[in-house]
Amino acid sequence: MNFYSQDLRISTRKRIEILDITEEVYRVVRKSGIKNGLVNLWVPHSTAAIAVNEHDTDLWEDVVNVLQKIAPLKGDYQHNAKYGWSIREQNAHAHILNCLIKPGVSIPLENGRMLLGTWQSILFIEMDGSRSRRVHVQIMGE
Amino acid sequence: MNFYSQDLRISTRKRIEILDITEEVYRVVRKSGIKNGLVNLWVPHSTAAIAVNEHDTDLWEDVVNVLQKIAPLKGDYQHNAKYGWSIREQNAHAHILNCLIKPGVSIPLENGRMLLGTWQSILFIEMDGSRSRRVHVQIMGE
Amino acid sequence: MNFYSQDLRISTRKRIEILDITEEVYRVVRKSGIKNGLVNLWVPHSTAAIAVNEHDTDLWEDVVNVLQKIAPLKGDYQHNAKYGWSIREQNAHAHILNCLIKPGVSIPLENGRMLLGTWQSILFIEMDGSRSRRVHVQIMGE
Numbered sequence: 001m002n003f004y005s006q007d008l009r010i011s012t013r014k015r016i017e018i019l020d021i022t023e024e025v026y027r028v029v030r031k032s033g034i035k036n037g038l039v040n041l042w043v044p045h046s047t048a049a050i051a052v053n054e055h056d057t058d059l060w061e062d063v064v065n066v067l068q069k070i071a072p073l074k075g076d077y078q079h080n081a082k083y084g085w086s087i088r089e090q091n092a093h094a095h096i097l098n099c100l101i102k103p104g105v106s107i108p109l110e111n112g113r114m115l116l117g118t119w120q121s122i123l124f125i126e127m128d129g130s131r132s133r134r135v136h137v138q139i140m141g142e
Numbered sequence: 143m144n145f146y147s148q149d150l151r152i153s154t155r156k157r158i159e160i161l162d163i164t165e166e167v168y169r170v171v172r173k174s175g176i177k178n179g180l181v182n183l184w185v186p187h188s189t190a191a192i193a194v195n196e197h198d199t200d201l202w203e204d205v206v207n208v209l210q211k212i213a214p215l216k217g218d219y220q221h222n223a224k225y226g227w228s229i230r231e232q233n234a235h236a237h238i239l240n241c242l243i244k245p246g247v248s249i250p251l252e253n254g255r256m257l258l259g260t261w262q263s264i265l266f267i268e269m270d271g272s273r274s275r276r277v278h279v280q281i282m283g284e
Numbered sequence: 285m286n287f288y289s290q291d292l293r294i295s296t297r298k299r300i301e302i303l304d305i306t307e308e309v310y311r312v313v314r315k316s317g318i319k320n321g322l323v324n325l326w327v328p329h330s331t332a333a334i335a336v337n338e339h340d341t342d343l344w345e346d347v348v349n350v351l352q353k354i355a356p357l358k359g360d361y362q363h364n365a366k367y368g369w370s371i372r373e374q375n376a377h378a379h380i381l382n383c384l385i386k387p388g389v390s391i392p393l394e395n396g397r398m399l400l401g402t403w404q405s406i407l408f409i410e411m412d413g414s415r416s417r418r419v420h421v422q423i424m425g426e
Contacts, residue, residue, distance in 0.1 A: 001426065040390060045404070046336070052188070058224050077343075095337055104390060106390050115278050143285040179424065198366075200363050244386065248390050259327075283287070
């Protein structure tokens, strides 16, 4: 059993934004030399998240629209009221959506390939940008 | 550390449908001979998902109703408009719900038993059927 | 490759409630002696869930408010109607939210530390309390 891990650094530019990080993750997978096991992605943030879905910027706008219906940016949040003096802390929507979308995913790795289907890309979902973000890539296997 | 993996094949019949795949997953677990570790389920699709909840067809209708409130089948989606010529691509609702429900789950395995509680069954959630689907079952452990 | 596992026991007091269990999980991690690998948390229940987010009781009320908008306690559910004779089974909202929030999470462990960011605590989300609950903590690694 081998372990390999590396942080990806991501700079987001917009308040809410979806970025495809599949290639960056694959670079770490190849560097690891591990062929079979599990690729564990982990976002050590509470206002960004990870999903695995199609690379389609039109679809991404649809995703963002629904997320904003679930938890609107300008909702009536106690978290935001408490930090009313701080523009940076008006982000309850992002915390709430992180509880639903989740900050991690485990993707099976076999023969050096992550088992992503044709329409599956690894998507980083920024919900309180712009910010500097990290995605921890941990590969365990053989 | 041992690895064992196998694909389950699933044929769905309805546009939106929940299927209990617990027995099929258990068959793979038993075949693997692995007793302790992790059972990683992965749906290599972007319009279906996995949940773990009660086997109750009435409840499943409640689940589907709420999912359709979050992302209605006939919403105003850019993804659907772009593919307006294709009946098969009117599925933004399913992509969006996959981002929330997620395509995978990792269930602990101990003494040959998945640690499913009394009211936990493994549920495949089709959101853009009918289709042929796969669920990848990967077991790692000893 | 080593495995270590232990159940945490949790008593919830309210119908819907968020509890920070980070310290209890860390106690198991330290006891395991495992330094690198994966910490797999699993709730063997279908009406409670796990999230990883900020320890802020004001935010938790915001989270609960949005969850109740997605699946209201007193919605029109077939599951509840079927079990109309049982006060304990008026919990379709909790089942539905479990399908979205999920009963498990896998957190990377490196050098004895879970890779939780500054604003990440492990949160147990009770949605049908008060009840006695369990969280299974499984650590695999070296």
